[in-house]
Amino acid sequence: DQQVKQNSPSLSVQEGRISILNCDYTNSMFDYFLWYKKYPAEGPTFLISISSIKDKNEDGRFTVFLNKSAKHLSLHIVPSQPGDSAVYFCAASERGRGSQGNLIFGKGTKLSVKP
Amino acid sequence: KAGVTQTPRYLIKTRGQQVTLSCSPISGHRSVSWYQQTPGQGLQFLFEYFSETQRNKGNFPGRFSGRQFSNSRSEMNVSTLELGDSALYLCASRPGPSSYNEQFFGPGTRLTVL
Numbered sequence: 001d002q003q004v005k006q007n008s009p010s011l012s013v014q015e016g017r018i019s020i021l022n023c024d025y026t027n028s029m030f031d032y033f034l035w036y037k038k039y040p041a042e043g044p045t046f047l048i049s050i051s052s053i054k055d056k057n058e059d060g061r062f063t064v065f066l067n068k069s070a071k072h073l074s075l076h077i078v079p080s081q082p083g084d085s086a087v088y089f090c091a092a093s094e095r096g097r098g099s100q101g102n103l104i105f106g107k108g109t110k111l112s113v114k115p
Numbered sequence: 116k117a118g119v120t121q122t123p124r125y126l127i128k129t130r131g132q133q134v135t136l137s138c139s140p141i142s143g144h145r146s147v148s149w150y151q152q153t154p155g156q157g158l159q160f161l162f163e164y165f166s167e168t169q170r171n172k173g174n175f176p177g178r179f180s181g182r183q184f185s186n187s188r189s190e191m192n193v194s195t196l197e198l199g200d201s202a203l204y205l206c207a208s209r210p211g212p213s214s215y216n217e218q219f220f221g222p223g224t225r226l227t228v229l
Contacts, residue, residue: 043220100164
């Protein structure tokens with residue numbers, strides 16, 4: 001059973017507009033969430049993270065929102081640029097059990113930003 | 116600071132063989148995790164090592180094993196290869212296990228089993 005779900009396999013956005021990537025999770029023990037970006041033939045690159053004690057974290061053009069009651073998080077990219085075209089993975093980590101090294105990943109959303 | 120390096124980048128093996136993949140973490144990082152990425156299952160956690168000890172293990176058969184050396188470099192081994200082991204194997208490092216840190220990934224080793 002997938003604990004982290006990214007229900008949209010792909011998303012297409014016009015350059016300069018907002019990209020919103022969504023992620024849902026089922027495990028209420030998750031308390032740290034991360035977004036990674038992946039280009040073909042490269043490893044995932046860390047983008048931004050958020051702890052469950054917060055509901056928003058911002059870093060430049062990237063903002064992550066966390067809605068714990070809905071077990072939902074989203075990544076907003078504003079403004080979107082063609083270089084943002086990549087696969088975006090949502091990941092979660094569970095408190096305790098020494099499991100912080102174990103990230104549970106969604107299956108990714110392929111973002112295409114059109115010029 | 117150099118990133119996570121993985122060798123080899125590409126590997127072709129046949130069923131029944133074994134393979135060893137290597138990972139050098141970012142300097143100063145002592146925790147290394149391994150993941151398998153396949154089109155069907157996505158990124159799945161294999162195991163994590165810290166101070167030469169396995170701290171956590173994912174849901175993979177015993178054919179998948181790993182180790183970590185005193186310089187934090189890590190290797191993973193897959194014995195008796197199966198066709199389904201064809202995947203991208205990613206290594207990630209972070210400073211240590213005591214607090215939440217983002218993991219930094221290497222470029223991966225693409226393993227093809229024929």
